[in-house]
Amino acid sequence: MASLGSSELILNPDGSIYHLNLLPEDISPIIITVGDPGRVSQVSQHFDSIEIQKTKREFVTHTGHYAGKRIMVLSTGIGTDNIDIVFNELDALANIDFQSRKIKDQKTQLNIIRVGTSGSIQTDIPVDSFLMSTSGIGFDGLLHFYESGHVRNEALEQTINDYLGWDRHNIHPYVADADPDLIDIFSSNRIRFGITGTNSGFYGPQGRSLRLQTKIPDFNEKLASFSYQDQRITNLEMETAAMYGLAKMLGHRSISLNVILANRPNKEFSKQGRQSIDALIQYTLEKIAQSQLV
Numbered sequence: 001m002a003s004l005g006s007s008e009l010i011l012n013p014d015g016s017i018y019h020l021n022l023l024p025e026d027i028s029p030i031i032i033t034v035g036d037p038g039r040v041s042q043v044s045q046h047f048d049s050i051e052i053q054k055t056k057r058e059f060v061t062h063t064g065h066y067a068g069k070r071i072m073v074l075s076t077g078i079g080t081d082n083i084d085i086v087f088n089e090l091d092a093l094a095n096i097d098f099q100s101r102k103i104k105d106q107k108t109q110l111n112i113i114r115v116g117t118s119g120s121i122q123t124d125i126p127v128d129s130f131l132m133s134t135s136g137i138g139f140d141g142l143l144h145f146y147e148s149g150h151v152r153n154e155a156l157e158q159t160i161n162d163y164l165g166w167d168r169h170n171i172h173p174y175v176a177d178a179d180p181d182l183i184d185i186f187s188s189n190r191i192r193f194g195i196t197g198t199n200s201g202f203y204g205p206q207g208r209s210l211r212l213q214t215k216i217p218d219f220n221e222k223l224a225s226f227s228y229q230d231q232r233i234t235n236l237e238m239e240t241a242a243m244y245g246l247a248k249m250l251g252h253r254s255i256s257l258n259v260i261l262a263n264r265p266n267k268e269f270s271k272q273g274r275q276s277i278d279a280l281i282q283y284t285l286e287k288i289a290q291s292q293l294v
């Protein structure tokens, strides 16, 4: 097997990976991702000890210990463009030998758990509730750049594309599912479930209009009216579908948990977002502590 060239696997002078600024020993197979760099310490403040703190651009990492488990929390910033960087570089840290620049024979599987925020498109999913994404519908296009057909949920993908008929707008979403083992670990009666729409923007791509007119005026309503095998599209955010697709292609496991900050049809926004996010962080850490994850 040929070595990966220095323009492909890019390492910093200290041997760390290009964007995340991490060495292979800095990571743990239990990884919490958050969008907001400020949310990293909101997670790690609950750790029993913090071993590593590193930062570059929007990528802040704290690795530490919680209830006897080594856990890392990493900020991804906003959007699936960053998710592409984060997942490829986390996988490189786990599964590429940085000395030989060759892919390791023995792979390490990572468990990547998003603790994020999102907007509900259903009237009955209130602000400050917790939602687990069983599938992600990617309007962002990232998976179209990879050989990803084998990991996508093609039945749901076909159904949603037939229903929307938005090929005329150059919009052809892909679909990828959550990892079933992580669904079991993080489920409880505190969690709502739904299909999450992931898009490449916060305003027009989520049907928001301040001064600019959107091209599809009933974007959110059309998504909210879709159903598939008793499941609905419940919420919109900017990372989940790409996380699910990339995790499956790379042989990792991923789950996305979100606090609902906005209820779009009810035109409400949480007045206690920080407390709700902290509650989801503590819920997630407890579920990790109780799990067999190592």
Ligand SMILES: O=P(O)(O)O[C@H]1O[C@H](CO)[C@@H](O)[C@H]1O
Residues within 6 Å of the ligand: 034, 035, 036, 077, 078, 079, 115, 116, 117, 118, 202, 237, 238, 239
């Ligand atoms: O709070 P995070 O995790 O960043 O998630 C949501 O918030 C950001 C937009 O405000 C997007 O990243 C969206 O996915």
Ligand SMILES: O=c1cc[nH]c(=O)[nH]1
Residues within 6 Å of the ligand: 117, 118, 119, 120, 202, 206, 236, 237, 238, 261, 262
């Ligand atoms: O409406 C929302 C709220 C949070 N994050 C999003 O991406 N959209």
